[in-house]
Amino acid sequence: MFTAIFGSVEQGIIYAIMALGVYLTFRVLDFPDLTVDGSFVTGAATAATLIVLGYHPALATAAAIVAGFLAGCMTGILHTKAKINPLLSGILMMIALYSINLRIMGATTETAIGRPNVPLSNVDSLFTIFFGWWGNLGIDTAINNTLSSIGIENVPKTWGTFFIMIIVTFAIKIIFDRFLKTEVGLAIRATGDNDKMIRSFSANTDTLIILGLGISNALVALSGALIAQYTKFADVSMGIGMIVIGLASVIIGEAILGTKTIVRTTLAVIVGAIIYRIVIAIALRVEFLDTGDMKLITALIVVVALILPKFFEKRKERARKAKRRGERTVTSEQEAKHLA
Numbered sequence: 001m002f003t004a005i006f007g008s009v010e011q012g013i014i015y016a017i018m019a020l021g022v023y024l025t026f027r028v029l030d031f032p033d034l035t036v037d038g039s040f041v042t043g044a045a046t047a048a049t050l051i052v053l054g055y056h057p058a059l060a061t062a063a064a065i066v067a068g069f070l071a072g073c074m075t076g077i078l079h080t081k082a083k084i085n086p087l088l089s090g091i092l093m094m095i096a097l098y099s100i101n102l103r104i105m106g107a108t109t110e111t112a113i114g115r116p117n118v119p120l121s122n123v124d125s126l127f128t129i130f131f132g133w134w135g136n137l138g139i140d141t142a143i144n145n146t147l148s149s150i151g152i153e154n155v156p157k158t159w160g161t162f163f164i165m166i167i168v169t170f171a172i173k174i175i176f177d178r179f180l181k182t183e184v185g186l187a188i189r190a191t192g193d194n195d196k197m198i199r200s201f202s203a204n205t206d207t208l209i210i211l212g213l214g215i216s217n218a219l220v221a222l223s224g225a226l227i228a229q230y231t232k233f234a235d236v237s238m239g240i241g242m243i244v245i246g247l248a249s250v251i252i253g254e255a256i257l258g259t260k261t262i263v264r265t266t267l268a269v270i271v272g273a274i275i276y277r278i279v280i281a282i283a284l285r286v287e288f289l290d291t292g293d294m295k296l297i298t299a300l301i302v303v304v305a306l307i308l309p310k311f312f313e314k315r316k317e318r319a320r321k322a323k324r325r326g327e328r329t330v331t332s333e334q335e336a337k338h339l340a
Contacts, residue, residue: 011230015249015277017172021217021219022243022246024216028180028192031079031213032087034091035093035220036094036216038097039072040238042067042071043223044228045118046060046067051123052120057229066218068221069217075217099114105117105118119232125232172222245276247302249276250272251305252276252305276301
């Protein structure tokens, strides 16, 4: 159980980057962007293909970010310039990316025809490079010995992934927080709140929407590239339902930590992504459930996360009303005694 939960936390931290991208479109821009299901695979396909072709994993990951950014910008252009409905723009781009992703992965073959998956079992990735550096410095052995000396045994060998991804994810969170507080970031937030108002200040809302969608899908593609290197393969179907996972992470995090500030909200998104993966791991250990039930479990998690906050808010409202009625009753009794 510990190993399964530990692995879920590792994956949750990587998926948190994708959830930050979903938060940017759905909460900040108020744009229902379904490009995510396609751009996640675009990031994975681009990184995996370039790594197999012999490029450095860091360069391949950077290329994946650029590919995701371009995909997001294209969705924004379809909406702002072609005047296509936001939801339909994302759907069209998601459908187009399916074929594009097949072509990208097909670049690893001599004929360059569409290919549904790319294995990375025999090539270096960012994680294998990190583990090599980690082992050469002797840090891995030293920490394992330290953990053993205090009675902590059977620590997964991939715990270094957890360490490096914590640093990467929180570095992205800090940059993301700072960006949303810049002039451009504030303009993007204002566009999501009231585009007519920000347009009255001579701001180009079309450019802001395109930029926001580009950044969002760049984060999604980065998450896809890291997941591909973590799981050692890229597959054309690995992005199915990714938008729901991202929304579940956002909703769960907001329900637990709240949304008072940007810093707190982005932290909530990261925590929500981790909790989501842990709940999935625990649920799949139930005897009558299997991997085919994952989408059903995800839907139920989202439903619960949406219902619980409203339920607790109603309870608080009833408690406040009861308190006010009690105060009025006490006041009335005091006034009656005073008159008597």
